[in-house]
Amino acid sequence: MKPKKYSPAHKSNKMAELVCSNSLKSDSSEKAAGILKNEMKKLGSLILEAAYESKVSAGGALAVDREKFSEYITNKIKNNKLIEICNDEVTELPWSTKNQIIVVATGPLTSDSLSKNIEEKVGKRSLAFYDSISPIILYESIDKDQSFRASRYEDGPGDYINCPMNKVEYENFIGELIKSEKINFHDFEKVQYFEGCLPIEVMASRGIDTLRFGPMKPVGLIDPKTNKRPYAVIQLRKENQTESMWNIVGFQTKMKIQEQKRVFSMIPALKNAEFLRFGSIHKNTYLSSPDILNKFLQFRKNKNIFFAGQITGVEGYTESAAMGIIAGINASRLHAGMNLIDFPKNTALGTLLNYISINDKTNFQPMNINLGLFNIEKPKKNIHKIIEDSKSEISKIINLI
Numbered sequence: 001m002k003p004k005k006y007s008p009a010h011k012s013n014k015m016a017e018l019v020c021s022n023s024l025k026s027d028s029s030e031k032a033a034g035i036l037k038n039e040m041k042k043l044g045s046l047i048l049e050a051a052y053e054s055k056v057s058a059g060g061a062l063a064v065d066r067e068k069f070s071e072y073i074t075n076k077i078k079n080n081k082l083i084e085i086c087n088d089e090v091t092e093l094p095w096s097t098k099n100q101i102i103v104v105a106t107g108p109l110t111s112d113s114l115s116k117n118i119e120e121k122v123g124k125r126s127l128a129f130y131d132s133i134s135p136i137i138l139y140e141s142i143d144k145d146q147s148f149r150a151s152r153y154e155d156g157p158g159d160y161i162n163c164p165m166n167k168v169e170y171e172n173f174i175g176e177l178i179k180s181e182k183i184n185f186h187d188f189e190k191v192q193y194f195e196g197c198l199p200i201e202v203m204a205s206r207g208i209d210t211l212r213f214g215p216m217k218p219v220g221l222i223d224p225k226t227n228k229r230p231y232a233v234i235q236l237r238k239e240n241q242t243e244s245m246w247n248i249v250g251f252q253t254k255m256k257i258q259e260q261k262r263v264f265s266m267i268p269a270l271k272n273a274e275f276l277r278f279g280s281i282h283k284n285t286y287l288s289s290p291d292i293l294n295k296f297l298q299f300r301k302n303k304n305i306f307f308a309g310q311i312t313g314v315e316g317y318t319e320s321a322a323m324g325i326i327a328g329i330n331a332s333r334l335h336a337g338m339n340l341i342d343f344p345k346n347t348a349l350g351t352l353l354n355y356i357s358i359n360d361k362t363n364f365q366p367m368n369i370n371l372g373l374f375n376i377e378k379p380k381k382n383i384h385k386i387i388e389d390s391k392s393e394i395s396k397i398i399n400l401i
Contacts, residue, residue: 001089007109009133009280016050016073018066020133020197022239022247024051024318025368027062030383032369033318036348037062039394040322043329046076047321056238057159059151065240092117097304101335103327105308107320108284115285122292122299133280134251135260137236139244141274147236152220160237161246163269164223164230165216173266174211177204180259183281197315199254199281215250234267245276253279288364289313289356296340297327297353306331313356315366322349322369329401341397345375346389 003013010017025033041048054068077083091113094100106114142161150158165173180201203210212218216232223230239245253260257278265271287293289312292300297312299305308327310320326349330340343350351373356364371379374386 001087001111004087005089005111007111009109012067012070014070014074015077016047016070018064018069018317020252021317022056022063022066022069023058023237024048024062024064025316026060028060029387032348032371032373033316035387035390036318036322036352036369039348039390040318040325042394042398043325045321045325046073047317047324050076054241056241056243058237059154059159061237063237068241090114093121093305095121095302095305097302101304101306101331103306103308103324103331104311105324105327106311108286108310110285110311118287121301122287133253133277134247134249135253135264135275135279136239136245136247136277137270138274138276139246141270141272142236142246143269143271146271147269148224150221150224160235160249161269162221162223162230163234163236163267164218165232165234165267167231169266169268170212170216170232171208173263174204174208176263176266177201180263181256182259183254183256197252200251201253201255234269251279254281255279284310286311286313286366290358290364293357295342295353295357296330297323297357298330304334310366313364313366314352314368316368319352319367319369322352325349326353333401341400343397344393346386347393348374348390350393351375 002010002015009019024037025031027037028034029038037048050069050072051062051064053072054064056063056065078085089111090106091111093102093104093114104118110118142163147161147163149160150162151160177200182201200211200215203214212232216234218230218233221229221233234251235249236246237249239247248264251264255263260278261275264275265273267273287307289307293307293312294300297306297308299307306327308320308324310316310323312323314320314323326341326343333340343353345351345354348369352367352369354375355367355373367373371383371386376382376386379386
C-alpha cells in the first residue's frame with residue numbers, strides 16, 4: 001500500500017524496507033542461518049541476491065546497506081514485465097476464491113483493517129508481540145579515543161566499533177536503563193515480547209549481569225589500549241557501505257527519545273553521539289499457524305490461499321523470505337496442476353515448515369532457524385551430516401522444479 005499509506009514503522013517509499021536490524025544473521029555454512037541461506041540461494045532467492053549486492057562487512061554476519069538493499073529489490077520488481085504493481089491498500093481478502101490463487105505476504109505490520117478481516121476468517125485470534133528497533137549513530141560523532149575496531153576472536157582492525165566500559169560505568173549504566181522512562185502501552189494491549197528481540201531495558205531488569213552475558217559480553221575482545229578484556233562492551237555495526245551510519249547492536253529499546261539520548265550518552269564512546277535514528281517500538285502480529293496453515297503454507301479452509309513471510313510465525317528476515325520462496329513455488333505448482341513440494345525435515349526450509357504447521361498448538365511462538373529444529377540427535381556434533389543432507393535434498397527439489 002506504500003506510498004499511499006504507511007505503517008507506523010515504515011518511512012521509505014521503496015519495497016523491502018528493513019525497519020529493524022540491517023543484519024540477516026550468520027553467513028557461516030556451519031550455522032543454521034547459513035544452511036538456510038545456502039538452500040535459498042540454490043532456489044534463486046531475490047532477497048539474498050540483493051543482500052550480497054548491498055553487503056557491508058560485519059564479521060561472520062551478512063549485513064546490508066538498507067537503502068541499496070531496498071533500491072535493488074524495488075528496481076528488480078519494477079523492471080519485471082510479468083509483475084503488475086498496485087499500490088492500493090487491501091482491506092479484505094477474496095476468501096471465496098475460484099480460479100484465483102492468492103499469496104498473503106503482508107508482514108508483521110499488517111494493517112488493522114486487513115488484520116481484522118483475516119482474524120474473522122481464520123476463526124482464531126492472531127497473536128501479538130512487540131519488538132524494538134536499535135538506534136543508529138553518526139560515525140563522526142563516535143569518540144575514537146574511547147573505542148576500538150575489532151571482531152570477536154579475530155586479529156586485525158575488525159568490522160565492529162567496540163565501546164568498552166569498566167565496572168563502575170557499567171553498573172551505573174544498568175541502573176539508569178532500569179530507571180529510564182519507557183513508552184507506555186494501552187491497557188488493552190498485551191505485551192508479549194519475542195525473546196530473540198527483547199528491549200535492552202527489559203534485559204537489564206532481569207539481573208545486573210544479564211547484559212554482560214548478552215549484547216554487552218566482552219568475550220573474544222581485547223582493548224588495544226589496555227591489552228585486557230573490557231568489563232563490558234557495546235558493539236556498533238555498519239549500516240551502510242560508506243560507513244557513515246552505525247547501529248548499536250542488540251540495543252532494541254522502548255525508552256522515550258529524551259531518555260535514549262541521556263542514557264546512551266553514558267557510554268564513554270557515545271558521550272557526544274549524534275543519533276540519526278532513535279530506537280522505537282512497534283507491534284507485530286502473526287498467525288497461530290499450526291491451527292491455520294498446512295505444510296505447504298496453504299490456508300486449511302481454502303487451499304487457493306497461501307500465507308508467506310513473518311506473518312506465518314517465523315522470526316527474522318531470512319526466515320520470512322524463506323517462507324516466501326516456499327509459498328511462491330507451491331502457488332505456481334498449484335496453478336499449473338502439479339503436485340506441491342513437501343520440503344523434507346532434514347532441510348532448513350523443512351524444519352521451519354514443520355515448526356509452524358505441526359508445532360504445539362497451545363503455546364505457539366515465533367521461531368528463528370536454529371540447529372535445535374533439525375530432527376537429529378546432537379545437532380552441533382552432527383553438523384556436517386545436516387549440511388550434506390540439506391545439499392542432497394535441495395538438489396532433488398531443484399530437479400523437480
